[in-house]
Each structure stands twice: as structure tokens, then as C-alpha cells.
Amino acid sequence: MxxxxxxxxxxxxxxxxxxxxxxxxxxxxxxxxxxxxxxxxxxxxxxxxxxxxxxxxxxxxxxxxASNITVMQSYSLPLGDAEQIWQRDFAPFLMQDLNENLRKLISSSFTAIANNASQHSQGNSMHVIAEQTADHIELTVQDNGIGVFKQISKTKQCADLAAAAALLERSNSAIKALAQKFDFFLIEANGMHYPEQAAPAVDTETEELFEQGTTVIMELTLS
The missing domain is CATH 1.10.10 (Arc Repressor Mutant, subunit A)
Incomplete structure (x- = not known):
């Protein structure tokens, strides 16, 4: 049935x-x-x-x-225009009651993360979940690439993945600047998390579309 x-x-x-x-x-x-x-x-x-x-x-x-909205979309990588994708597939259904500054933050953050996955992940698929309630808005972007910490390790010639994560923590990177704009921000990749303090206290069963790659979660409190 x-x-x-x-x-x-x-x-x-x-x-x-x-x-x-x-x-x-x-x-x-x-x-x-x-x-x-x-x-x-x-x-x-x-x-x-x-x-x-x-x-x-x-x-x-x-x-x-009603007040609880979910939009899920999957894309092949590399992407086309990420900003156009957001305006076409997500903006018409989300953020209707948000002020202009929050709209721009959500839109530009999606564009930045999606473009990073498209250009650097070495994957061929990306899955996006956007959820909005009266209290919060959350974006989850997953790709099936090599993982951001492995990518940083290769690019920066780090000793290991832990060193790559530490480098991201210390640097004045665009990702670190982006993380500071959200109430909750988490990157999961290669068995590691950024920022470290945002990692789950215990291992939990999270629903992931891909067995490898990078997952980015961004959340803003609206109330």
C-alpha cells in the first residue's frame, strides 16, 4: 500500500x-x-x-x-545562481513577516554556504531544508563532498583534521564571521564539528541524506 x-x-x-x-x-x-x-x-x-x-x-x-513552514529541495552540483535559487524556491514561502535585515541575512547566508558547496565540496549533490515557525527559522544545507575539514586540511596543508578545525576556529574566516550572526550555527563534517562548543553532548541519530560530506545548520530565534 x-x-x-x-x-x-x-x-x-x-x-x-x-x-x-x-x-x-x-x-x-x-x-x-x-x-x-x-x-x-x-x-x-x-x-x-x-x-x-x-x-x-x-x-x-x-x-x-499556518505558522510552521518546511521547504525541502535537492540540487545537482555545481549550482547555477544560488541567489536566484533562493528567491525562486524558498523566499516566496518563508520570511513573510521578517524585517528586511533578517531577510538579507538569511538570503546571503544561504548563498554563501550553497556557493561554497558548489565550488569547493567536490560533491555532486546538495540537499536543503528550510524551516520556519513563529519562534525561529532554521536552514540545513548538506552536500556529499569530501567534507569541509578535509578540504581545509588539503588546501592549508594541515597536519590532520583536528588541526584544520582548529585553524578555522582561530582564523578570521568568512565562515567564522557568518557563525557569529546566528543564535545557533553548526558545521558537521569528517566526524568533527565547528564550533566545538556547538557539538552535541552525545552522539545522536540525525537524519542525513548523505553518508559523507558537510552539513551546515543555521538558526535564528525570531521571538
Whole structure:
């Protein structure tokens, strides 16, 4: 029996609402090739998760975006224009209530991280998750390259990966400057973290699309 990946549905519905506000259950059933009852149950879960809300008559609901928004996209590397990608795939659905300075920070940060993955990761794929609630906005960018600490180690001829991470900590790099602009910033690559104090206290099972590469997480508190 066909099933609906809930995380994927959260992203899909964000862009689908503009076309299917009046027939969301039918559109969801068609998209995932599931029954109307399965699609209806998923819509209820999306409502409970704060992703969508319904108005209108009980038998003719109209759906619209609520406070919790998720957008997921995957890209082949190298990328085209990262700023254009952000404006096309993410900006229309996120940051509607943010001031101009925060909009620019999020946009420029995505562009910087995406361009770095495109130009230096030596990978061929990148996955992006953007999440916004009433309280925070979070970006996660993953690539399947060699890992940023290995890349720094090769470029700077460091003794080992730990030395590469320490070099990033000491330097006045663009990454360090970027990290200081966020309430939470974390790079995971090659079994290491930057900044070190942001590393999880214990190993946890994190959902990663790639077995290798670099994951960058950036979070801003909005309230």
C-alpha cells in the first residue's frame, strides 16, 4: 500500500497551496497515489503540526499556510545562481513577516554556504531544508563532498583534521564571521564539528541524506 512521507508532504504542501487551496486532499492523493482517506489523514496531521489551517464550510474547506513552514529541495552540483535559487524556491514561502535585515541575512547566508558547496565540496549533490515557525527559522544545507575539514586540511596543508578545525576556529574566516550572526550555527563534517562548543553532548541519530560530506545548520530565534 502506498504511503505518504510526512516530511516530504510538509514541503510539498507549502508550494501546492497556491494551486490547491480548495482541493488539497484530492491533490495530495493524486501526488502520492494514495486513497482519499490516507490523504485526508495526512492533511489532519499537517493541521495538527501547524503547517496548514482550514477555513470555510466544513464540507468545502479552504486551506492556507499556518505558522510552521518546511521547504525541502535537492540540487545537482555545481549550482547555477544560488541567489536566484533562493528567491525562486524558498523566499516566496518563508520570511513573510521578517524585517528586511533578517531577510538579507538569511538570503546571503544561504548563498554563501550553497556557493561554497558548489565550488569547493567536490560533491555532486546538495540537499536543503528550510524551516520556519513563529519562534525561529532554521536552514540545513548538506552536500556529499569530501567534507569541509578535509578540504581545509588539503588546501592549508594541515597536519590532520583536528588541526584544520582548529585553524578555522582561530582564523578570521568568512565562515567564522557568518557563525557569529546566528543564535545557533553548526558545521558537521569528517566526524568533527565547528564550533566545538556547538557539538552535541552525545552522539545522536540525525537524519542525513548523505553518508559523507558537510552539513551546515543555521538558526535564528525570531521571538
Amino acid at each position: 502506498a504511503k505518504i512521507d510526512f516530511d516530504e508532504a510538509k514541503s510539498w504542501v507549502t508550494s501546492a497551496l497556491s494551486l490547491h487551496a480548495h482541493d488539497l486532499i484530492k491533490a495530495l492523493a493524486s501526488r502520492y497515489q494514495v486513497s482519499s482517506s490516507t490523504a485526508s489523514a495526512t492533511v489532519k496531521k499537517l493541521e495538527q503540526a501547524g503547517v496548514i489551517k482550514r477555513t470555510g464550510a466544513v464540507n468545502r474547506p479552504i486551506f492556507e499556510a
